[in-house]
Amino acid sequence: MAPQTRQLCTFSLGELLFGVAVTHVQEVIRYQEMTSVPLAPALIRGLINLRGQIVTALDMRARLGLPAREGELPMNVVLRTTDGVVSLLVDEIGDVVQADESAFERVPETTDGILREIVSGVYKLDRRLLLLLDVERVMQNSQANSKGEAA
Amino acid sequence: MSADDELIREFLLESWEGLNQLDRDFVELERNPGDRDRLGAIFRCIHTIKGTAGFLALRRLESVAHAGESLLSRLRNGDFLLDAEMTSALLAMVDAIRSMLERLESSGGEGEETYEPLIATLAALTAGQRPQAASAVEPSVAAAAPPPPAAHAPTPTPTPAPSVAAPAAAPEPTPVAVEHAPEPDVVEVQDHATAADAPSPSPEPRETPPPVASAPTPTPEAPAMSTAPAPQPEAAPARKSDAPEPTTGKAAPPAGGGSVSDTAIRVDVGLLDRVMNLVGELVLARNQILQYGATFKDAGFANASQRLNLLTTELQEGVMKTRMQPIGNVWNKFPRVVRDLAHACSKKVELSLDGTETELDRTIIEAIKDPLTHAVRNAVDHGIERPEARVAAGKPEAGRLILRAFHEGGQVNIEITDDGGGIDATKVRNRAVERGLISADRASRMSDREAVHLIFAPGFSTAEKVTNVSGRGVGMDVVKTNIEKIGGTVDIHTQPGHGTTLKIKIPLTLAIIPALIVTSAGNRFAIPQVSLLELVRLEGEVAARSLETLQGSTVYRLRGNLLPLVFLDRALELKATTGSADTVNIVVLQADDRQFGLVVDGINDTEEIVVKPLGKELKGISAFAGATIMGDGRVALILDVLGIAQRANVVSAARERSMVEKATSAQSRAEDREALLLFRLGPDGRMGLPLSMVARLEEIPRDSVEFAAGREVVQYRGAILPLLDVRRALSVASNASHDAPLQVIVYSEHGRSFGFVVDQILDTVEESLSIKQRSNREGVLYSAVVGGKVTDILDVHGVIRRIDPSFFSREAA
Numbered sequence: 001m002a003p004q005t006r007q008l009c010t011f012s013l014g015e016l017l018f019g020v021a022v023t024h025v026q027e028v029i030r031y032q033e034m035t036s037v038p039l040a041p042a043l044i045r046g047l048i049n050l051r052g053q054i055v056t057a058l059d060m061r062a063r064l065g066l067p068a069r070e071g072e073l074p075m076n077v078v079l080r081t082t083d084g085v086v087s088l089l090v091d092e093i094g095d096v097v098q099a100d101e102s103a104f105e106r107v108p109e110t111t112d113g114i115l116r117e118i119v120s121g122v123y124k125l126d127r128r129l130l131l132l133l134d135v136e137r138v139m140q141n142s143q144a145n146s147k148g149e150a151a
Numbered sequence: 152m153s154a155d156d157e158l159i160r161e162f163l164l165e166s167w168e169g170l171n172q173l174d175r176d177f178v179e180l181e182r183n184p185g186d187r188d189r190l191g192a193i194f195r196c197i198h199t200i201k202g203t204a205g206f207l208a209l210r211r212l213e214s215v216a217h218a219g220e221s222l223l224s225r226l227r228n229g230d231f232l233l234d235a236e237m238t239s240a241l242l243a244m245v246d247a248i249r250s251m252l253e254r255l256e257s258s259g260g261e262g263e264e265t266y267e268p269l270i271a272t273l274a275a276l277t278a279g280q281r282p283q284a285a286s287a288v289e290p291s292v293a294a295a296a297p298p299p300p301a302a303h304a305p306t307p308t309p310t311p312a313p314s315v316a317a318p319a320a321a322p323e324p325t326p327v328a329v330e331h332a333p334e335p336d337v338v339e340v341q342d343h344a345t346a347a348d349a350p351s352p353s354p355e356p357r358e359t360p361p362p363v364a365s366a367p368t369p370t371p372e373a374p375a376m377s378t379a380p381a382p383q384p385e386a387a388p389a390r391k392s393d394a395p396e397p398t399t400g401k402a403a404p405p406a407g408g409g410s411v412s413d414t415a416i417r418v419d420v421g422l423l424d425r426v427m428n429l430v431g432e433l434v435l436a437r438n439q440i441l442q443y444g445a446t447f448k449d450a451g452f453a454n455a456s457q458r459l460n461l462l463t464t465e466l467q468e469g470v471m472k473t474r475m476q477p478i479g480n481v482w483n484k485f486p487r488v489v490r491d492l493a494h495a496c497s498k499k500v501e502l503s504l505d506g507t508e509t510e511l512d513r514t515i516i517e518a519i520k521d522p523l524t525h526a527v528r529n530a531v532d533h534g535i536e537r538p539e540a541r542v543a544a545g546k547p548e549a550g551r552l553i554l555r556a557f558h559e560g561g562q563v564n565i566e567i568t569d570d571g572g573g574i575d576a577t578k579v580r581n582r583a584v585e586r587g588l589i590s591a592d593r594a595s596r597m598s599d600r601e602a603v604h605l606i607f608a609p610g611f612s613t614a615e616k617v618t619n620v621s622g623r624g625v626g627m628d629v630v631k632t633n634i635e636k637i638g639g640t641v642d643i644h645t646q647p648g649h650g651t652t653l654k655i656k657i658p659l660t661l662a663i664i665p666a667l668i669v670t671s672a673g674n675r676f677a678i679p680q681v682s683l684l685e686l687v688r689l690e691g692e693v694a695a696r697s698l699e700t701l702q703g704s705t706v707y708r709l710r711g712n713l714l715p716l717v718f719l720d721r722a723l724e725l726k727a728t729t730g731s732a733d734t735v736n737i738v739v740l741q742a743d744d745r746q747f748g749l750v751v752d753g754i755n756d757t758e759e760i761v762v763k764p765l766g767k768e769l770k771g772i773s774a775f776a777g778a779t780i781m782g783d784g785r786v787a788l789i790l791d792v793l794g795i796a797q798r799a800n801v802v803s804a805a806r807e808r809s810m811v812e813k814a815t816s817a818q819s820r821a822e823d824r825e826a827l828l829l830f831r832l833g834p835d836g837r838m839g840l841p842l843s844m845v846a847r848l849e850e851i852p853r854d855s856v857e858f859a860a861g862r863e864v865v866q867y868r869g870a871i872l873p874l875l876d877v878r879r880a881l882s883v884a885s886n887a888s889h890d891a892p893l894q895v896i897v898y899s900e901h902g903r904s905f906g907f908v909v910d911q912i913l914d915t916v917e918e919s920l921s922i923k924q925r926s927n928r929e930g931v932l933y934s935a936v937v938g939g940k941v942t943d944i945l946d947v948h949g950v951i952r953r954i955d956p957s958f959f960s961r962e963a964a
Contacts, residue, residue, distance in 0.1 A: 035786040038723035047786040052432045056766040083767040
């Protein structure tokens, strides 16, 4: 049986390498000026004008509880989700990887809580681990946060 | 009839399509009379027209179609075989329908012509009364007969002897065509245009009689042939008429003179929406270019961008128009609604619609359908009285309900006026108190106008017996909420005994709105212009002096009224960039029925902005209504004025609303928290009274105090305000200097006011008074811990009663 593979767009946040299915990715763009949204949870960094479309930018560092970014400007990974288009602010963009399904495993039980919330599994690559991001779960939680804030 | 415009247009479009097909079908059928399928198609077409005509109450059209249908039915059943005579009669029927449709299109009515001869002919044919020697007799009789019918359109006897009926049948087609002309009043322009532009193509109106008279001579088929061409010339001149003759345009209301099917096409609404979105983008791009163009001086570029500007605006208007629909589309069901409801309530109501052609964006039309229906139902149900009551009140038996719509200031105004009993403010107050919407104190303090607005409070309406209140009731909160959802406002004016007017203002469109751009702490925000009342700018010393603080909340006296202020940077938890406020910019806004001032750092320009929705993850933040892209390409948030007001607790209605919600679960919670006005009496006497009892706070110069009936009074707002010195009433020594102005708390009830003189106004607080102790001291209701200090609460009623026992007697009466 031919090994099943999956094309993943990768990006890094701190020491972690993440991937999302390329089918989710609309585009990858450099840092854009954005308008911050008062009263919004810290996760929501601001609004971007993407060729006339207003896109919410989510700060993945804030989502993961990592310390705030210093120096380098983040990159935008623009994703299509069932709830519309969002942009994830990440540290660096990596390659598009052909990940082998046979190298996929569920997240180990011992992994940190936040990571388990938004990662659906791990691909064991040659030298490092690639975390498969569950886009819908990133979104869901950001909504829960903003609701909590508004209440 | 005008109310059914949309239906009629659709009916016309459909019928034209059907009729054009019919002409071809008949000709084919005549060639091949046994073609069952074709006969069936013709039958269905006429049947549909008959049905729709009946539905639209076009009785004459219906009866003509019905007569034709009966004949077709028998033909379809195979009772007869179609012959020329029948064909001509049927074609005459098609022409009759056609001319009625034309009249309907140009004048909105089917006309007065009854086509009795035609119907009689069709009936005779249906009954099988066919002349044996038709082909022999007809030509000669027809040649003689046509002129009279054409001249005075006689009514032949319905069932004449077969031999007579047949001759009569042949000429009938002609009067139909002729009658079309002798009725110039209705279809004047169309006819003249026809006659003037297309005299050549065929025997149209006036020229008809001669050709017909001569045509029948050769064979019986001839009359059929002579009427068959008629449709084409009629259609052709109609098309021609709108091009060469400009006068046609104004006389034919729908679509400028041409037939509807020629000038209107059906467009997918989704496509229109996409075009609208694109225009929105174009507007943004235009704004960007204009802003960019301003930065460098290039005459050529400036010209080009100016032109782009104008064209974009024009395009925007044009595209908006394609999405516009007359409000009549919503109103056209009201005559029926009103009739049925009036019937059910045994009332008589005359409905008049004014401004049905006023156009609105279709999304808005959708959104106002329900609220308007609610409001109209309410007006009939609760506004207009029963005939007996009306007569007793000296009004005509039938109530009048007037719906008006008109454009004003870029908005659409809709007024629903009835000449009914009006709304009794007192009853509304009582009802609201009864239902626990507001406290009795608050109710008594409300002006009549405010009280009437209580009918918009949710919960006021859900009662089963709203008819107890002689006003409106059912679902008025729904009306208000739905109208506000689309950025509109609702206001109500009522005159007890004379009627009520509900005034609704709604924006023309939702997609592109004018907005004021403001800045606060370095952020730009757009405020929809609909909520904007005025701008106030305070500079230097004035700024520092005119802002007054009441326990953390700042107010500004705007023409004598206290305007609560909301600092945008604080409301949005922004990091303030400017510490010292040299100038204060106040944007006075209307939220619900309240006004408040939004303090911002800077006020920029007004701009047309394209409203874009926020992502789902931001929907929870009530302070924002959406976002837009500014001229420089950056995103700006659009403030939700009501949301901000609610966040800052300036909207009392919002408080009342939430109070109602709470009231259902725990009635007492809202009661526990009480807003108090604190004041000082004597050197250290701290007292309070419910804020709801305070109408105003005033400073009154000592020398303006006069005496009337042995009591201290001042002239206040055109009335005499009796003063009541609380210090004296409670026997507290005053330490206020004798020339300082008097600090007066004005209290109003039942149209009468009292001024309580105190030493100093301290603050307002809202606190739950958990620790209360009854007081024996006269003039003190109880003592409570307020803000960590023991405070005596003034017994307002008790104090007044002691001074003026008659003050409350009116209340008891």
